Amino acid sequence: MKNISKEDYLSAIYKLRDDAGEIKPNLIAENLEISPAAVTDMLKKLSADGLVQYRKYKGIKLTAKGERFAVNMIRKHRLWETFLYEVLKMPWEKIHDEAEKLEHSSSDSLVDKLDEFLNYPKFDPHGYPIPDKNGLIPKHKPVIALSEMIKNDKGVIARISDFKSELLVYAAKKGISIGQKITVKDKLEFDGSVTIIVGINEVSLSRKIASSIFIILDEQK
Amino acid sequence: MKNISKEDYLSAIYKLRDDAGEIKPNLIAENLEISPAAVTDMLKKLSADGLVQYRKYKGIKLTAKGERFAVNMIRKHRLWETFLYEVLKMPWEKIHDEAEKLEHSSSDSLVDKLDEFLNYPKFDPHGYPIPDKNGLIPKHKPVIALSEMIKNDKGVIARISDFKSELLVYAAKKGISIGQKITVKDKLEFDGSVTIIVGINEVSLSRKIASSIFIILDEQK
DNA sequence: TTATATTTTTAAGTGAGCTTAAATAATAAA
């Protein structure tokens, strides 16, 4: 496995697949910003390598081997993000793209050393769990998208999608960060936007943004 | 400049060029382990990009722009080596190859942060100088290859070539490391091998190995 | 100086991962 490109496909499949563990070629194409034809091509190769289960026109699934590769890439990615943020103090919104490159350029043994140096962190700076060297993924308490919460719900911010760095800059500006307590003050059915109280601030967020922020709900009394 | 391959050519030219700053295509080909034809191809592209001065059948030189790129790559390489060795405690002989990959996958701003975190080191673990962010290269006291020393010469080990990891493992086993004091006990003209005293040990080294170890000579009394 | 050897360049071709365009299969709507 010397190939950056295959690694990207496996990570993408892992991250984008549905609850049944399946995914359609188109979704991969959109996500990696390449043509569907390129995806078909690569799926044949990944299938030949025993990394995905692929039959023409059917949903695609990772094999156990493909899953191990994908989890390992995600481990590398999240450890590098943690390092860049916690140790090098790089800006929050830049670490995703840098880690994206580094994950392809570091051996397992290097990443294990990094894990040790960071003292085996369980979550990355965006709140995503970091698989350990055996592929075990730490469990959060269950989270719910902010967009799914209703008026007067309270909770703690657990995860913010790192897909768009814009979002991260915006969130930081509004005082939204992992571990913050929030309360839903209002929700508009009309456009799905929510108003929350975070710290001393009141912040309104569009449905799209709210669906990228995940919350651990407070226990019900 | 998104291209790993061009970066490799520039670093190689920088490292291998002669005292006049020139290099022959063949040397690049040998070093990168590719065909001379591939080198000709790439030289045309590098020349078109204004990175090397190239005319058919003539010696090759870096332009000022090419030099800046090369020095920047070397800065990245040596900072990553320092990090891997000093911080992650990776084995000495592995850091070169890991850094080789990382140097292509890290932005200037990431590497500047790394430099800061490492507290602006001046030399890497093999004793090579680390260019600063402006491309300035720290000066050692002048060094001489161990193979050039004569009987009874004394000095301090300043640099060990990191080209072959085998050499590094061997050197470590013999107690040879940066900063150690040595004395040349004997030198055989016959095969160029030298016997040195390092710490409490007496070690014999072939001419080839001795030519990869560089020494700061003691001041003459 | 001429002959020989070596180095470098040119020419033609390869594989990987992409592209666009056309063909085919699956899905959704009438």
Added chain:
DNA sequence: TTTATTATTTAAGCTCACTTAAAAATATAA
């Protein structure tokens, strides 16, 4: 169920950094 729409695959072709083999230039030796 038929038709229209959308998703996927096939086919042909591109670019990049390489390869091998042959041709041309340069360097070395007789």
